[in-house]
Amino acid sequence: MTDISAPPTALARPARLRGRGIADAGPVAGGLAALLLAAAAALPLLPGISFYYLQIGILVFWFAMLGTSWSVAGGYGGMHSIGNATFVGLGAYTSTLLYVDFHLTPWLGMAAGMVVAALTALLIGYPCFRFGIRGDYFALVTVALGQVAYEVANGATAITKGSQGVPVPYAATPSALDFQFGNRTQFYYVAMAIWLVTVIVAYRVRRSHFGFQLLAVRDDEIAAARGGINAPRRKLAALALSAALTASAGTFYAQFILFIDPASVFGITLSVQIVLMAVLGGMNSYLGGIVGALILVPASQYLSTTFAAHPGVDLASYGVVLVLLTIYLPYGLLGLLRHAPRWRSVIGW
Amino acid sequence: MVTPMAAGNSATASQPILSVRGVAKAFGGLQVLREVSLDVPRNGITGLIGPNGSGKTTLFDVITRYQNCDAGEISFAGQSILPLLPHQVSHRGLVRTFQLTRVFPGLTVAENLLVFADRAHPRGKDAADTRPHGEDKAREMLDFVGLLRLATHEAATLSYGQLKLLEIAQVLMLDPRMLMLDEPMAGINPGLADELMQRLLALRERGLTLLIVEHNIPVIQRLCDAVAVLNTGQVMAHGKPDEVLGDRDVREAFLGE
Numbered sequence: 001m002t003d004i005s006a007p008p009t010a011l012a013r014p015a016r017l018r019g020r021g022i023a024d025a026g027p028v029a030g031g032l033a034a035l036l037l038a039a040a041a042a043l044p045l046l047p048g049i050s051f052y053y054l055q056i057g058i059l060v061f062w063f064a065m066l067g068t069s070w071s072v073a074g075g076y077g078g079m080h081s082i083g084n085a086t087f088v089g090l091g092a093y094t095s096t097l098l099y100v101d102f103h104l105t106p107w108l109g110m111a112a113g114m115v116v117a118a119l120t121a122l123l124i125g126y127p128c129f130r131f132g133i134r135g136d137y138f139a140l141v142t143v144a145l146g147q148v149a150y151e152v153a154n155g156a157t158a159i160t161k162g163s164q165g166v167p168v169p170y171a172a173t174p175s176a177l178d179f180q181f182g183n184r185t186q187f188y189y190v191a192m193a194i195w196l197v198t199v200i201v202a203y204r205v206r207r208s209h210f211g212f213q214l215l216a217v218r219d220d221e222i223a224a225a226r227g228g229i230n231a232p233r234r235k236l237a238a239l240a241l242s243a244a245l246t247a248s249a250g251t252f253y254a255q256f257i258l259f260i261d262p263a264s265v266f267g268i269t270l271s272v273q274i275v276l277m278a279v280l281g282g283m284n285s286y287l288g289g290i291v292g293a294l295i296l297v298p299a300s301q302y303l304s305t306t307f308a309a310h311p312g313v314d315l316a317s318y319g320v321v322l323v324l325l326t327i328y329l330p331y332g333l334l335g336l337l338r339h340a341p342r343w344r345s346v347i348g349w
Numbered sequence: 350m351v352t353p354m355a356a357g358n359s360a361t362a363s364q365p366i367l368s369v370r371g372v373a374k375a376f377g378g379l380q381v382l383r384e385v386s387l388d389v390p391r392n393g394i395t396g397l398i399g400p401n402g403s404g405k406t407t408l409f410d411v412i413t414r415y416q417n418c419d420a421g422e423i424s425f426a427g428q429s430i431l432p433l434l435p436h437q438v439s440h441r442g443l444v445r446t447f448q449l450t451r452v453f454p455g456l457t458v459a460e461n462l463l464v465f466a467d468r469a470h471p472r473g474k475d476a477a478d479t480r481p482h483g484e485d486k487a488r489e490m491l492d493f494v495g496l497l498r499l500a501t502h503e504a505a506t507l508s509y510g511q512l513k514l515l516e517i518a519q520v521l522m523l524d525p526r527m528l529m530l531d532e533p534m535a536g537i538n539p540g541l542a543d544e545l546m547q548r549l550l551a552l553r554e555r556g557l558t559l560l561i562v563e564h565n566i567p568v569i570q571r572l573c574d575a576v577a578v579l580n581t582g583q584v585m586a587h588g589k590p591d592e593v594l595g596d597r598d599v600r601e602a603f604l605g606e
Contacts, residue, residue: 017459017484017491017500209467216464219453222415223516226451227465227523228439284455341501344457 019345021207029346040192044185054184058256060290060297061191065198065249067277067289072202073242074275075283076211077235078134078218079125083142084274086149087117087243089266091250093153096166096260099178106179110251117247118240125239129232134221146271153262165261168254179255187256194252195290198245202286205241206348214238246274269315276318279325282334285347291333296321364427366391366527366558367412367443372421374404374411381407382418383582389527394549394559396569396590399579400603405562406448408579409529413445414438426526442526446533448562450512452519454505458496461504461515462487462522490518493548495541510536517545527558534568546572566594566604578603 025033044054066084073079094116095109104112124145128138153160160166171178181187205211214234216224221231254260264270273296281292300314307313329335337343365388374382381404389395399405410416412423414435423430425443433441452461466483491497494514499507504515513536520528533549534542549559549572563569569576570590577587580602586593593599 017487018463212460212464215456215460216453219455220451222435222447223451223453223519225415225435226413226439226444226447227519228436228468230434230436339503341457344501 019341021203021348022346024342024345026342041189044188051184054188056298056301058184058188058191059301060293061188061195062249062252062256063273063277063293063297064290065191065195065252066246066274067281067292068195068198068202068286069242069245069249069289070274070278071242071283071286071288072205072245073235073239074278075285075288076206076214076218077238079235079239079242080135080139080275081142081239081242082139082268082271082275083144083146083149084242084246085266085268085270086120086142086146087246088250088253088270088274089149089153089260089262090117090120090243091247092254092260092265093160093166093250094247095251096168096254097159100166100169105177106251106255107177110179110248113247113251114244117243117250121239121243122236125236126232129235143268143271146266146268150262150266150268153266160262163262165259165264168258168260170258179251191252191256194248198248199286199290201241201245203348205238206286210234210237272318272322276322276325278332280321280329280332282332282347282349284331284338284349285334287347288332288334295333364391365389366426367560368422368424369408369412370422370424372408372411372418372423374407374416374418381582382411385421385579385582385584387577387584387587389558389560390575391558392553392556393574394553394561394572396573396576397560397562397579398564398569398576398603403579404582405579406531409445409531409562413443413529439523442524443529444520444523444525444527445529446516446520446531448531448535450509450516452504452512452515454503456504457501458504458507458515459487459491459500461519462490465519465522468523487522490521493521494518510538510541513537514541521552525557527560528552529560529562531562532564533561534563534565542568570594 022030040057043049043057066088070081070084074081091110091113094113095106098104098109098112099106124141128134128141133141154162156162157164171180174180174182181190205214213224213229216227217229217231217234224231224234250265253265257264277292277296278288279292280296281288281290300318303314303317325332331338334347334349337347338349367387367389369385369387372382372385373380385404385408387408397405397408407416411418412430414430414433414437418431425438425441428441430438430441430443453464456464463484466487488497491500494517496507496511496515496518499511504512507515513533517530517533533545537545546568549561553559559572561569561572573590575588576590576593578585578593578599585602586596586599
């Protein structure tokens with residue numbers, strides 16, 4: 001290669017050119033985050049905490065997993081999918097059917113579901129990225145994918161039992177191998193653990209060179225190609241990873257609720273909720289999912305109990321929130337921090 | 350590491366680094382390029398001028414594979430690049446800028462360069478290789494274009510001229526063998542333009558080949574070893590700047606005289 005750089009000169013070093021990620025948080029903010037995590041872990045140990053609140057806690061972690069998984073493709077890679085329920089459903093159905101029909105432990109079923117979801121993502125992503133379908137058009141493709149998946153799950157009754165759904169049989173004695181636990185507290189910790197893994201994966205991806213290139217592809221595919229980046233390949237990898245992470249949350253849902261049907265795991269409502277979590281929290285950040293879920297899950301629980309006599313009010317409120325967000329807070333809550341270099345680095349903007 | 354000039358034998362050194370043969374391109378009924386042939390010699394600065402709409406940017410797009418051509422052959426460093434995709438052309442060492450600046454607006458100024466840190470002189474086995482790597486190179490490039498103090502700002506907050514400079518810093522980060530610049534001086538203040546010209550001349554001294562689209566004649570005269578004139582999709586003249594710019598037909602077509 002040609003040497004095109006000037007001789008090394010002594011340059012002022014005004015600041016680190018690249019942030020150090022969470023290491024930039026400093027002792028105070030870092031300590032506070034650790035404290036919050038400890039508090040979340042201690043929640044089930046509170047004397048007299050009701051079933052209801054633990055359930056909400058589990059749902060917060062679940063939606064946070066989904067929001068963060070969405071962000072890996074949607075926030076980092078600019079692939080705004082409105083069909084991620086497809087991957088939730090594939091994860092839930094794969095592990096459940098393998099468990100019901102072949103007595104395969106749902107942990108292996110989870111891995112199988114992740115593979116199935118990733119392959120589906122590749123199948124959809126390849127023609128899209130090969131032929132330059134991006135932005136709004138890609139979002140439309142994912143809506144269609146969601147609808148097709150929903151109809152297939154409904155129609156393929158021989159495999160899925162259709163709209164009747166599939167109950168997950170109780171194990172004679174609840175065991176971790178069967179992904180069944182005696183009480184909600186244990187489920188709470190499992191949810192927290194899976195959420196933590198999702199966040200760590202998303203954070204590591206963001207800090208990696210691959211993640212860096214993915215952001216470049218999101219911003220300008222042509223400029224990325226000029227720099228030698230194979231944009232379609234990066235997008236495919238991100239979409240497959242996002243789908244696999246999403247599918248793991250699907251398995252968790254099936255084992256937690258012990259019943260799945262197409263409406264609950266393949267429905268477009270779920271797809272929209274997932275997007276909302278990420279958008280409200282800040283879709284570019286690996287923490288967007290948890291921030292969004294911490295607000296939206298309790299809010300929706302409150303609305304649905306308060307307006308129990310008027311079903312649909314809670315869902316309609318999602319639409320209102322989405323419209324307000326796109327107008328007043330397009331970068332989400334964490335996006336408010338993006339111009340402060342230190343916080344930008346911490347939240348992985 | 351040695352430069353291709355030092356490494357190449359005289360036979361390859363005398364061959365053009367970029368050879369365009371009979372390239373044609375039409376958009377629907379509009380024949381933008383008709384049988385364009387152009388040789389760009391190694392280690393020099395070639396200017397590409399022509400009136401608006403003469404096909405300069407389309408030629409850039411075809412060479413860097415962002416557009417397919419209908420006919421013709423393009424080879425870079427002795428090998429055909431027509432079967433390649435844009436990102437593969439980049440890996441061969443042929444890198445371009447865009448007339449309408451393209452950078453990554455959602456990344457910081459520094460990140461716009463750091464994303465290509467792996468391509469800035471990959472650290473070799475040669476311990477004597479003292480050239481700046483990765484972050485040091487990014488710092489140096491940002492310092493050169495005067496954007497170092499904005500390193501941690503989002504690129505979306507830059508002005509047009511600053512974006513232009515950021516793009517130039519970015520392509521230099523890629524360690525190219527040949528650089529194609531589409532109107533590099535447009536929108537840059539005179540002082541900086543002068544500095545940029547000096548830098549481009551220094552790059553040529555170090556073995557870089559440049560192909561520059563530029564409307565500013567003094568810039569062409571100062572920088573270029575050769576000039577090609579594109580008019581209505583054809584190369585109407587090609588030679589030394591003074592000869593080409595003195596040509597009556599060229600002055601009529603390009604300068605409206």
